[in-house]
Amino acid sequence: MDYIIRECTEKDLPELVELCGLHSEYERADFTPIGKEVLLKKAMFSDPPRLFCFVIESHNKLQGYFSYTFDYSTWDAQTFLYLDCLYLMPAFRGHRIGEKVFDKLKEIAMQNDCVNIQWQTPIFNERAIQFYHRIGATGKNKVRFLIDIKHTDNESV
Numbered sequence: 614m615d616y617i618i619r620e621c622t623e624k625d626l627p628e629l630v631e632l633c634g635l636h637s638e639y640e641r642a643d644f645t646p647i648g649k650e651v652l653l654k655k656a657m658f659s660d661p662p663r664l665f666c667f668v669i670e671s672h673n674k675l676q677g678y679f680s681y682t683f684d685y686s687t688w689d690a691q692t693f694l695y696l697d698c699l700y701l702m703p704a705f706r707g708h709r710i711g712e713k714v715f716d717k718l719k720e721i722a723m724q725n726d727c728v729n730i731q732w733q734t735p736i737f738n739e740r741a742i743q744f745y746h747r748i749g750a751t752g753k754n755k756v757r758f759l760i761d762i763k764h765t766d767n768e769s770v
Contacts, residue, residue: 614708616676618717621666623658626650628675629668636700640735667717669701669710677701679714683725694722696732706740715748733757 621629630649637644656664669677679699686693696718701710715730722730734741745752 614671614705614710616669616671616705616710618667618669618710618713621657621668621678623654625668625675626653629653629666629678632675632678632700632702633698635702636698639700640738664697665721667714669705669714671705676705677710679718681718681721683727684731686728689728691728692726694718694725694727694730696730699732711744712748 627650630646630653633649634644634646653664653666656662657666664680664682666678666680668675677700680697682695682697683692684695685691699711699714718730734745736742742752
């Protein structure tokens with residue numbers, strides 16, 4: 614299978630937003646593409662960037678992406694790399710691309726003196742969970758919460 618892993622460019626943003634939509638469908642999450650290109654451009658191509666993204670490309674078409682940020686752990690008192698998204702089109706799963714992605718993430722984490730790489734996946738994504746265990750990752754059972762600031766009546770909180 615021919616593919617390359619490369620940094621996302623501004624010209625990739627329309628396809629990236631499409632992949633985000635497919636990723637959200639796969640994870641059974643809400644998503645709207647409205648305004649995402651502008652917001653992602655601002656986050657990824659500002660100085661300094663707030664979000665970093667690589668794409669998996671095959672025959673001039675994006676077949677996947679992964680994005681990450683750097684965050685700080687109070688408990689470890691060190692920086693960690695947070696893998697925000699990882700998505701591959703179905704035809705590109707099972708070809709060891711995920712291993713190459715994590716090799717790249719480990720390299721980036723080491724270059725940035727990160728203590729670890731953290732991420733999450735839905736509990737129903739059994740295939741991904743098996744893959745993560747196979748590459749040596751350990752899981753922590755937690756429940757993720759959020760408060761939607763833009764759509765919440767803050768006075769009732």
